[in-house]
Amino acid sequence: MKILEVIQPGPLTTIQDLGRYGYQQYGVPPSGALDNFAFRVGNLLVGNDESAASLEITLFGCRLRTLKATAVAVTGADLGATLNGNPLPTWQAIAVHSGDVISFPRLNSGCRAYLAFTGGLDVPLVMGSAATCVRAGIGGLEGRPLRRGDILHAAAAAPMGRKLGVPREYLPVYGSQLELRVRLGPQDDYFTKEGINTFLHSDYAVSAQSDRMGYRLDGPPIRHKGKADIISDGIPSGAVQVPGDGLPIVLLADRQTTGGYTKIATVISADIAKIAQAMPGNRVRFRQVSEDEAGAALREYERAIGDIRHLLQDTDH
Amino acid sequence: MRYKEPRLLTGGDKSIFVEFGDGIDPELNQRVRRLRLAIEKKKIPGVTETVPAYRSLLVYFEPLAINPRKLREILFSLAESPESEALPESRLIEVPTAYGGEYGPDLAFVAAHNGLSESEVIQLHTGTPYLVYMIGFVPGFPYLGGMSSRIAAPRLETPRAKIPAGAVGIAGGQTGIYPADSPGGWRLIGRTPLKLFDPGREPAALFGAGDYLSFTSITREEFARIKADVERRAYPVKETLMTRGEHENP
Numbered sequence: 346m347k348i349l350e351v352i353q354p355g356p357l358t359t360i361q362d363l364g365r366y367g368y369q370q371y372g373v374p375p376s377g378a379l380d381n382f383a384f385r386v387g388n389l390l391v392g393n394d395e396s397a398a399s400l401e402i403t404l405f406g407c408r409l410r411t412l413k414a415t416a417v418a419v420t421g422a423d424l425g426a427t428l429n430g431n432p433l434p435t436w437q438a439i440a441v442h443s444g445d446v447i448s449f450p451r452l453n454s455g456c457r458a459y460l461a462f463t464g465g466l467d468v469p470l471v472m473g474s475a476a477t478c479v480r481a482g483i484g485g486l487e488g489r490p491l492r493r494g495d496i497l498h499a500a501a502a503a504p505m506g507r508k509l510g511v512p513r514e515y516l517p518v519y520g521s522q523l524e525l526r527v528r529l530g531p532q533d534d535y536f537t538k539e540g541i542n543t544f545l546h547s548d549y550a551v552s553a554q555s556d557r558m559g560y561r562l563d564g565p566p567i568r569h570k571g572k573a574d575i576i577s578d579g580i581p582s583g584a585v586q587v588p589g590d591g592l593p594i595v596l597l598a599d600r601q602t603t604g605g606y607t608k609i610a611t612v613i614s615a616d617i618a619k620i621a622q623a624m625p626g627n628r629v630r631f632r633q634v635s636e637d638e639a640g641a642a643l644r645e646y647e648r649a650i651g652d653i654r655h656l657l658q659d660t661d662h
Numbered sequence: 663m664r665y666k667e668p669r670l671l672t673g674g675d676k677s678i679f680v681e682f683g684d685g686i687d688p689e690l691n692q693r694v695r696r697l698r699l700a701i702e703k704k705k706i707p708g709v710t711e712t713v714p715a716y717r718s719l720l721v722y723f724e725p726l727a728i729n730p731r732k733l734r735e736i737l738f739s740l741a742e743s744p745e746s747e748a749l750p751e752s753r754l755i756e757v758p759t760a761y762g763g764e765y766g767p768d769l770a771f772v773a774a775h776n777g778l779s780e781s782e783v784i785q786l787h788t789g790t791p792y793l794v795y796m797i798g799f800v801p802g803f804p805y806l807g808g809m810s811s812r813i814a815a816p817r818l819e820t821p822r823a824k825i826p827a828g829a830v831g832i833a834g835g836q837t838g839i840y841p842a843d844s845p846g847g848w849r850l851i852g853r854t855p856l857k858l859f860d861p862g863r864e865p866a867a868l869f870g871a872g873d874y875l876s877f878t879s880i881t882r883e884e885f886a887r888i889k890a891d892v893e894r895r896a897y898p899v900k901e902t903l904m905t906r907g908e909h910e911n912p
Contacts, residue, residue, distance in 0.1 A: 370713050372799060372841075373866070373867075482861075531679045576685070578715040579677075579679070581673040581676065581677040601798065601799055603796060603798025604798075636675070640675065643725060644726065
């Protein structure tokens with residue numbers, strides 16, 4: 346059923362889910378929501394499966410009209426969301442009516458908001474996923490960002506039962522100083538000791554050349570022992586690639602699946618959402634962690650989502 | 663070139679690289695594919711996806727489903743095992759290609775650069791099977807090995823702003839095919855009407871790691887006819903099985 350009309354798409358609004366898996370062997374990027382935490386919680390708030398297709402709204406300027414009474418939730422970046430001109434509370438389920446206008450007019454903190462709908466958005470799956478990869482031209486709506494006049498469909502719509510929200514203690518803070526925890530490797534042995542020190546103890550600034558493919562950082566160059574090229578191999582999510590100029594690039598969901606530059610480290614999965622919400626000019630520091638610390642961080646991340654899921658289920662009954 | 667024993671490299675908290683050696687050669691690449699097959703057969707719980715490359719396999723896993731130490735042990739023993747999986751016979755896929763003219767504006771350059779005639783370049787380019795070491799960079803792009811060094815040519819000094827999908831080119835000692843319209847600096851010698859990647863097709867990618875492909879020279883008329891069939895998804899891609907050992911075993 347028709348659920349939404351795009352009045353203004355803003356700079357980049359795409360349909361995402363948790364990504365397309367099993368096709369990196371064919372060069373297809375996984376894509377999917379860059380901020381996995383905000384995306385999953387958005388779906389939980391409106392009673393969906395965590396992976397249901399939702400909107401990822403980047404920066405400000407997006408305006409949407411609802412075409413059906415249903416429940417929605419805005420999570421992720423604070424883009425000053427409004428419902429018919431009034432502040433729209435985020436990180437909670439909200440009832441909307443046909444003809445309501447949802448706007449994202451400002452950049453308050455973070456840069457990617459998620460809009461989840463009861464039932465999830467209904468688009469044809471490409472290789473098992475609804476995720477849009479604009480670079481490959483696949484997924485979502487014809488493999489492209491949303492345009493003015495697009496009509497989106499939902500698998501179902503349901504007027505809201507009870508108001509559901511996420512307790513404040515679980516909400517992420519999108520600050521301008523980020524600490525990203527990393528595991529060194531796979532090619533840390535291509536760097537001098539001094540190079541590794543530079544990487545782990547310098548402030549880097551998010552550059553304007555940052556997108557769903559990766560975040561380029563400015564700062565002190567990281568010294569290689571010799572060459573910066575390797576025989577091409579796979580690129581995991583969060584890989585910190587360092588080409589010949591010594592400036593790190595953190596690769597994200599729309600990254601190329603393989604590449605020929607050295608990768609000094611990989612950002613742990615629990616911290617990917619932090620860099621995904623970073624804005625040009627934000628400061629980044631990398632901190633090395635052990636395998637056990639990375640494991641504990643992931644368990645904590647998943648426990649928070651599990652807690653939220655249980656809280657919402659309990660409130661529901 | 664091959665390490666004494668496989669190296670396991672860290673790819674963050676959700677992936678491990680298994681690297682067999684330092685170099686581009688079919689023997690190392692076979693080990694990558696053998697390991698991939700062994701992992702598939704073993705159905706290791708928690709392993710979500712593998713990505714083969716020239717000389718390494720990237721193994722994605724869910725650390726809450728399998729302990730990384732345990733997984734490393736399993737991967738190491740699979741990678742080391744002399745009783746490794748026998749690979750299935752490779753497919754040999756025919757890539758019809760129109761050479762020269764508007765389809766291959768740099769054919770004359772490649773010929774002159776190597777002191778050959780255009781038809782000699784075509785003969786050398788079509789005369790040998792190429793191993794698909796891996797797919798990557800963009801959807802469906804095959805990293806090929808096996809081109810004759812007699813037709814090597816440097817990249818363009820200024821890349822072209824737009825190269826059409828299907829363009830067949832040479833860069834240094836490598837040959838390749840552009841799966842989609844893109845900018846690029848390869849010397850273009852021909853074009854194939856085949857679609858290397860079509861999300862609406864099953865499978866979407868024409869090639870997989872471990873396949874071989876061979877170029878065959880076609881006329882402008884054949885190009886137009888095949889292209890029309892490809893558009894209607896009615897072109898039967900020609901593929902045969904290669905006898906094992908014929909090209910792979912050193």
